Amino acid sequence: MILDVSAFGKMLISRPQGREAFLAARAYSVPTDRHEPIDLDFRLVDVLTPSWADEFLRGLQEERGTENVRVLPGGNASVELALKAVLHSPTA
Amino acid sequence: MGNYRGRHGATGECILRDTRHCHRPPGFFPPCGRADWYDGESGSARGRHRRRAYEHCFDHNLGTWRDIPGCWFSQTITDTETEIIVADRGQGFLGSLTRVRPDLRDAADTLRIAFTTQISGRAPEQRGKGLRFILDALVSLPGTIFLLHTGDARMSFQSPIATEEIPATLQRMPVSVHGTYAALTIPRNGDTVSPL
Numbered sequence: 532m533i534l535d536v537s538a539f540g541k542m543l544i545s546r547p548q549g550r551e552a553f554l555a556a557r558a559y560s561v562p563t564d565r566h567e568p569i570d571l572d573f574r575l576v577d578v579l580t581p582s583w584a585d586e587f588l589r590g591l592q593e594e595r596g597t598e599n600v601r602v603l604p605g606g607n608a609s610v611e612l613a614l615k616a617v618l619h620s621p622t623a
Numbered sequence: 624m625g626n627y628r629g630r631h632g633a634t635g636e637c638i639l640r641d642t643r644h645c646h647r648p649p650g651f652f653p654p655c656g657r658a659d660w661y662d663g664e665s666g667s668a669r670g671r672h673r674r675r676a677y678e679h680c681f682d683h684n685l686g687t688w689r690d691i692p693g694c695w696f697s698q699t700i701t702d703t704e705t706e707i708i709v710a711d712r713g714q715g716f717l718g719s720l721t722r723v724r725p726d727l728r729d730a731a732d733t734l735r736i737a738f739t740t741q742i743s744g745r746a747p748e749q750r751g752k753g754l755r756f757i758l759d760a761l762v763s764l765p766g767t768i769f770l771l772h773t774g775d776a777r778m779s780f781q782s783p784i785a786t787e788e789i790p791a792t793l794q795r796m797p798v799s800v801h802g803t804y805a806a807l808t809i810p811r812n813g814d815t816v817s818p819l
Contacts, residue, residue: 538686555685558745559714563722 532562533603536587537575544578549586556587557594568599573606579613588617677709679753680803683744684713689801705809712802715773719744730774735790738778758786766810772796773803 536543538560539552561569569591573579591600602614680694694711713719717733723746727733736742738758743751761767762782770779780792 538688538692540692551682552685554745554748555682555687558748559683559719559722560686 532567533570533572534560535575536571536573539587541575541577543576543583543587544580546582546586549583550590552583553587553590557590561591561595565595566599568601569595570601570603572603573610573614574603576606576610579606579610581613581616584613584617676707680709680711680713683719684711684802687714687718688712689714701811703811705811707807707809708805710800710802710804715800715803716776717774729795730776731793731795734771734773734776734778734793739790758789761807762786762789764809768806768808770806771803772800772805775799 534556539556540548543549543552571588588600588602602618606614677694677696684692689712691712694709697706697708699706715730716737717727717730720733720737720742721727723742723744724733724736727736738754741751741755745751761769762784765783767782768779769781770777772778775795775798777794777796778789778792779794780789784792
């Protein structure tokens with residue numbers, strides 16, 4: 532499924548908000564089948580910080596497997612930089 | 624939801640942080656008292672008690688809003704009573720609980736389950752005790768009026784009432800609320816207030 536991340540807000544900042552978004556997505560937004568791939572669409576997000584992205588992406592990846600959580604291309608400079616920091620970090 | 628309004632007329636304001644200007648969601652509520660529209664990203668300098676009143680709108684609808692993200696919050700204080708209204712255009716009780724209870728079929732049945740058992744749409748998080756806590760608190764405040772409407776189901780009562788009698792106040796209404804609407808009226812100084 533494709534998940535429009537802007538449904539969680541257009542300004543995605545702070546680690547607590549990212550964690551809360553992951554928990555809400557796990558409960559209501561993502562498929563109950565943990566093996567179904569998720570494509571994250573950040574194109575409508577205005578601001579994304581590495582802290583928010585880390586909590587959200589890491590939560591999904593830990594629960595569903597890295598191979599089942601993908602990021603669709605697109606997004607502004609803020610999104611690109613934040614995702615680059617998170618996805619290319621050895622601790623992410 | 625536009626049929627609802629507070630019982631005390633006054634000017635109101637709505638806030639959306641994204642646009643940084645006053646904004647009233649079209650067709651949602653008429654002006655009805657001191658009120659704010661919260662989108663969940665606003666810096667909350669309005670007191671922790673307010674945050675507690677509306678935070679569950681976000682807990683259960685973040686990422687799944689029908690159309691307008693956020694919630695309506697209004698508080699009106701008069702000489703005789705305090706009225707608080709919280710409403711949202713989220714998935715409602717039925718939408719929230721069907722993933723953990725796929726057997727639920729209608730809003731009235733869902734409300735009954737929500738108020739009589741420990742259940743939460745946020746499972747596997749260990750939550751779902753809040754509604755019983757609310758009921759226990761409300762029935763201890765004489766004269767308090769509580770109304771909750773979600774989908775086509777409405778629960779309304781005035782204390783004193785035994786907690787066990789509250790599910791019997793459930794009604795199916797001809798008007799459906801797309802989300803959840805809750806109104807609480809607490810008399811001041813022990814005065815009773817007129818029914819909603």
